[in-house]
Amino acid sequence: MQNQDTVQLSLFDFNFDKADESGGIENLFTEKDMSLFGKGRKGWYENDISRKGFSEKRIKMSSFGNYVNGKNSHLIESWMDDMIEKMYDLNLNVKQNSLESRNVNEWLYANIAKDLLDSRFVKKFMRTKFGSSTRVYNLNMAMFEKVLTKMEELTKKKSGELERSDFLNTEYLTNVVKVLSSTELKYYQSFLNSLKPFTKIRLNDYVEKIEKIKFNHPLVRVVERVLKKERNIKPESFINNYYNSVQLFVNWAINTLVKFQGQSVNTFIFNMVTSEDLDDYRSYLIQQVKEEVLAEITAKRNLQYVRGFFQLLFRKKKIVKEVTTKLTNIETDEYFYRRLPSDKEIQDLINTIGCYSSDPVGDKLALSLMILMGFRGCEVARLSWEDINFSTKSISITDTKGMDAILPIPSKVYALLIEYKRSNEKKYIFCADPRMFLQDLRLLFNTYQLIAGWDYGGGLHLFRHIFVTRLIMHCPPQIIKSLTRHISDDTVAKYVHLERKFVKNELNKLSYTGGRIDDF
Template sequence: MEKDELNKSANPRQTSKNADDKAQESFRQNASFAEKILAEEGIFSCQGGEHDIRKLARERIEGMLNAEHLLPLPLEEKQHVGRSGINQWIWDHKISKDIAPDILKEYLESCISNNPWYFYVKLKAMTELQVEMCRFHKLPALSLTSDHFLQSEALQHLAARFATSKVKKLIVGFLQERSEALGLLEEKAPLTHVRRQGKKVHPRAHEYFEQLVKEGISKDTQRHFLEHAHHLFSWLSKNMRDFNGIEADEIPIFQITATHLEEFRAYLLKKVREGTYSKITFCHCIYLLRSFFRFLSRKYGFPAPIRRFKAITAPRYKQRDLPSDEEIKLFFEAVDTYSDEPIIERIGYSLMLFLGLRLNETAQLTWKDINISTGTISILSKGGKPHLLPLPKRVLEDLKSAQRQQPSGKYLLGTNLKTIALRLYRNFKLYSLIAGWTYPGGVHFFRHIFISRLGGQNILPQAIKELSRVVELNTVSLYMHLAQQKDRLLTEINKLQY
């Protein structure tokens, strides 16, 4: 346990005498070998011989990263507005066009001085409110008027069905006040708000949840883990004699055996056959719970009872549209126009888009991880593995500009790790909105774009695996959208010897 903790706190710049702990450059200088395995025949041209992709020539890898179609189009110079102009943009381009009832505009106008993120959150809540009122009144959005939102019955419905967050409760409270002032609602009439009791979280599940947060894993994954863990513990409490009478959040975790998990797996498979669970949901549940038990095994040293707790064959990949070069250009123009620190934020998003860094990897970078003279960056990847990668040219240019401004923060992008990650995540949503993006998901989308674009260059899957720093070669297939149509990629990857 102590060794694991030491490894987690190790700096990627610090080298160890142990060969396994060395921060090795992912692609060593070996031009002749690189030319041999990256022949022009294509991505699957190499059928035999040596496959150590880490020996790829540095210049060839830089060529991949600096390919013109992987870098952003030159940005047009626009007047810098700063963060204070985001709310006005939202008002001019979204609220004035998408929010019809005057009463809703009145509320949003009173909030226009809010932090841009919270103003955006309130816009999203207003959009959901309109949809809810369309269902309640059975009217199209354009037919809704302020009166439809101020009726007593409508407010009761909103309090019971809509007011599920702090922001939504504030909106319903505002509507109630206006309704009372107009005499439509009896003064101080009690509204029945839904009191949703949250599920109790098992202490060990909470430990793993905190680890997921620390690693910067997406909020969807965090939420899904808690749901699947609660499902497991509730099922054990209700169906296994060993846990009868024990609350789900008090299940003795180290008494869970392989037999218990096999029974739970059989129950889930039954749900799949009945159509209640999809195959992909079944697999996600298994993967997350296996990771959970492996985490407990590492931390507490007990054997993980997961040997026969396995997933089934299911399509792990969901086709995703990707932004065009022009759309990516618009995103970075939004950064340059509306960010208070355009160079710093452009560096953060560029590292995720053009090197495939994860959010937490980007947030934890320091200036000591950057070597301007050699054009390299040291990355502490998922699982605490160090990598040294070449920097794309345009990212290097921004880093030089930032360095000339004599930065004083503890980290490359700021002073507080959590604040950096939160700012990048939230601002991604704002800049995406301004750029006209409608793609689902958060800032991790940049990593999908990076790996997908590499996949379109006829690069060996092993090279993509090293550049993207994934553990399993099979994972590469999840990102390579161009090969999805004919299912050729996964078939060929499975044939490779590596």
């Protein structure tokens, strides 16, 4: 019969041969190391799972010493590399030769744009854009998809039947510009210039001038200041959560409820909102889910942040009534199983980057940070050279919730960092503007996944799901939350997508009767 120790080691097969019993990975960094990364860094110990109450039969953890340098530095390096080798069987090919970046756009044209954009004029224009960035090429495709749909509606013709004169028709132009963003207008202006190069048509003459009002309500700023003081919430996190959710609610109220008509987004009277109004808003969000405008989880979180916003206003005596008492949340399962790619499919993606990228080392470095260290896309975009400590092979990082941590760098990531630094002197590792780069990164990796034949969805965040799932399969539970930088076990669990075969094998290891679990 297997005892508990044997079962635990079989589930989390890991090598801690050079361990003593004085601590764990959280003790790898000294106060001096912390100061190098700036004040307020929490390091490992504040993010780690508590060890209080562990039995004497637990896996023996160890300290690798008080310094991540000198004679002890090789221990953390070998520890991380041992784990990575267990998690993946990948070759990042640091110095692999690459082709020109235009090949990505040629692939997009041959496999997507050629069939999607069925107009000889549009196709000719898209062929002239092979030398543009992948982001620009993708944006042009999306723009032309909207234009051709509108043109078919206006002309009652199929896209392949459209003539040059149809695109230049001033009546049609007036309607087409309504579906385009300001950026898309610039791209479409370039297309029109190619149709009639000697007679300039100014699209701005057809655009209805509408003054855009930025949502900057005084009470929204009050809430932001309170959250920054009480929870150290970062501006980006506030915008993505509270700001966007409250803005959606205010726009809905102004456009839906009679008593708010005539108010603007920045003069909106929150004191007039009642519990019935919030209940109506809840019904609106549920209807948006039914119409597939919003995902269930998006609607649920939107309502959560709106409720939290009103609760804070009441607590700070900015409104006179507590209007959220009877507001019930939208029920939804926050976990859903994702199919994840195999090692072979991940290697195909790496090979695709090597063949198609104009910056293969940089793109592989971005991928390795996400898939070998669990970085989010926004964290990759914001990473600066000042965050890297090459002497201790560690990265200092602040996540989307404002939590700080110091992470050890696996050798495969370190090799890419060294190679990339030889030709990179920017403040941020990958870009000059993290916000713009994040959009580029999403589009670029969506394209790589298309070329590699992936069909998993999830965008850049899919890589974090892969990382956490592999971590669960191969890493001791005592440090999983440290490496994932998650506070709760529930949050970690949302990222875990174990295959049925793996779960059945692990359950068989837990069988005390010797029987096998074949019906799972």
